Amino acid sequence: MRRVALALAACLALAGCAAPVSEMPGRAPSLSAGLPPMKSFPVRPADPPTRSNAQIAQDFLDLSFRMESGRPLAVMSRFEGPVRVRVTGNPPPSLGPDLAALISRLRREAGIDITRVAADQPAEITIEVMPRARLQRMVPQAACFVAPRVSGWEEYRRVRRSPEVDWTTLITRDRVAIFLPGDVSPQEVRDCLHEELAQALGPLNDMYRLPDSVFNDDNFHTVLTGFDMLILRLYYAPELRSGMTRAQVAQILPGLLARMNPRGEGRPGAPLAPTSRDWIEAIETALGAGTSAPRRRVAAERAVTIARARGWQDGRLAFSLFALGRLSLGEHPELALAAFLQAGEIYASRPETRIHLAHVGMHLAAFALSAGQPRAALDLANGNIAAATRGQNAALLATLLLIKAEALDALDRPGEARSIRQEALGWGRYGFGSDDEVRSRTEEIAALNRARRS
Known part of the structure; x- marks a missing residue:
């Protein structure tokens, strides 16, 4: 399930890097002309x-063999045969190409026999698209989610409180429905497709300790990674089958991995310690809705304290610091800056966390721009654009490019700034959605530019 509260929209806190945007007298670049193509x-x-x-x-x-909630699964379940996918409801234009690309990858990289069929054809997986408000009236904390043994929203509504949709009772999967909003940005629709289709096919758990996976509620990775494709390839290996226990799978798994991922044989690295429930509760409070800002910041501080007390030096400590940085931007900018710098040091030490580092770099670039240091802002943006591109995060990429354009303007390089801004707007239409939202984000970032405010 992709949680709204944990989705890392790239610009959410940018205005807090200095004064609120509404208080800034600067003049944003004119966007009266039509925006470039998406x-x-x-x-x-x-x-x-x-x-x-x-x-x-x-x-x-x-x-x-575990749910997100911590409930154990006695056996693994999967589809035992070809998987057909259909789309119902009112899908946006971007869904078709993005779903086709994802299905192509699942066939090629995970070896799954999966195809799309027409909306009126029988299918193992139904993707129903609806307005976000309708979805969240029933499941308020979810941006999108997946349910077993149903093929549509009305059927799910009838049985949603019954054992019929209890994943722990499954042995073999035959029907699964994915529910996602159609009135959000193309990137959010795509992100939901990747995470929910992966869970419809394979594992149902999310784990914060994973640095290189969409099966992680930190949501830094927005498209299926190489690790995710390997997990799905293993899940559908002919040596495994529905109904196998954890012990049975554990016996076969080393041989499968040696064959499918020979580069991982003999590499150093012990499994990380399990993530404690108190840390999970702290981080979910910090990033959850319906809680006051001071309480959320206290929860982020508690997550940092727990991570350090457990001796974690991995992404969980870095994510705690990142959350603390975001929640401290408006009232405690010095604390925010220190937290981002510490998180960045941890993320920079691992090749799997380059996209995480790019999120940190975006915030640091915004700090530099607001502080009247355009050269530093330019260097930080340039240093993270490649990771945002490789991670296929258009919202983050657009933000970095807009910061770069503002830095170039401040350095009296207006021609380069115009070109970069046009590129940013194209990515913004995919990452942010509506034209009004693209313009709003552009104005927020322009307002950070100390040279423009002066």
């Missing part, structure tokens, strides 16, 4: 995982 990413295979097979084996078992 950009999209080409289909490309993901980089293979870099961690050891011993770590990946433990991750596979923990993903496959």
Whole structure:
């Protein structure tokens, strides 16, 4: 399930880097003309995982035999045969190409026999698209979600409180429905497609300890990674089948990994310690809706304290610091800056967390722009654009490019700034959605530019 509260929209806190945008007298660049065409990413295979097979084996078992809630699963379940996918409701134009690209990747990289069929054809997986408000009236905390043994919204409504949609009772999957909003940005629709289709097919758990996966509620990765494709390829290996227990799968898994991921054999790296429930509760409070800002910041501080007390030096400590940084932007900018810098040091130490580092770099670039340091802002933006592109995060990419354009303007390079801003707007139409939202984001970032405010 993709949680609204944990979705890392790239610009949410930018205005807090200095004064609120409404208080800034600067003049934003004119966007009275039509925006450029929407950009999209080409289909490309993901980089293979870099961690050891011993770590990946433990991750596979923990993903496959436990729910997000912590409930254990006695056996693994999957589709035993070809998988047909249909789309119903009112899908936006971007869904078709993005779903086709994802299905192509699942066939090629995960080896799954999956195809799309017409909306009126029988299918193992139904993707129903609806207004976000309708979806969240029933499941307020979810941006999108997946349910078993149903093929549509009305059927789900009738049985949603019954054992019929209890994943722990499944042995073999035959019907699954994915519910996602159609009136959000193309990127959010695509992100939901990747996460929910992966869970409809495979593991149902999300784990904060994973640095290179969409099966992680930090939501830094927005498209299926090389690790995710390996997990799904393992999940549908002919040696495994529905109904197998954890012990049975654990016995077969090392041989499967040696064959499918030989680069991971003999690599150093022990599995990470499990994530404690008190840390999860702290981080969910920090990033959840319906809680006051001071309480959320206190919860983020508690998450940092717990992570350090557990001796974690991985992405969980970095994410705690990142959350603390975001929640401290408006009232405590010095604390925010220190938290971002510490998070950045952890993310920079691992090849799997380059996209995480790019999020930190975006905030630091915004700080530099607001502080009247356009050269530093330019360097930070340039240093993270490649990771945002490789991670296919259009919202983050557009934000970095807009910061770069403002820095170039401040450095008296208006021609380059115009060109970069046009590129940013194209990505913004995919990442932010409506033209009004693209213009609003552009104005927010322009307002950070100390040279423009002066």
